[in-house]
Amino acid sequence: MNDLFYWLFIGSKGGINRVKIVKLLKENPYNAKNISDKLGLNYKTVRHHLKLLEEHDIVITPPGVRYGAVYFLTEEMKENYEMFEKIQENISKVK
DSSP: OHHHHHHTTTTTTTTHHHHHHHHHHHHOOOEHHHHHHTTTOHHHHHHHHHHHHHHHHHOOOOTOOOOTTTEEEHHHHHHHHHHHHHHHHHHHOOO
C-alpha cells in the first residue's frame, strides 16, 4: 500500500489534487460536482482523479449508482489513513 500511495500522491502528475480529494472525502462523502465546487477544480479533472482513485480502491461509490454518485473512502483507505498522512508530509519535501 505504501508504494501505491507514493505513486498516486507523490510520484505522478496530479498527486496534489488527489491528496485534496482524499482529505475532503475523509471529512464527508461528496459527489464529483460537490468536490469540483469545494476544491475549485475543473469537473472533468475531478472525474479523472476519482476514476483513478476508484481503480486503486481508495474511493468507492454505492453499487449501481453512476449519475451523481457519492464517493466514500474505502475501508482499506480508512485503515491506512495514517500512512497517507505520513506521505502527505513528504509532499512538501519532494515539491
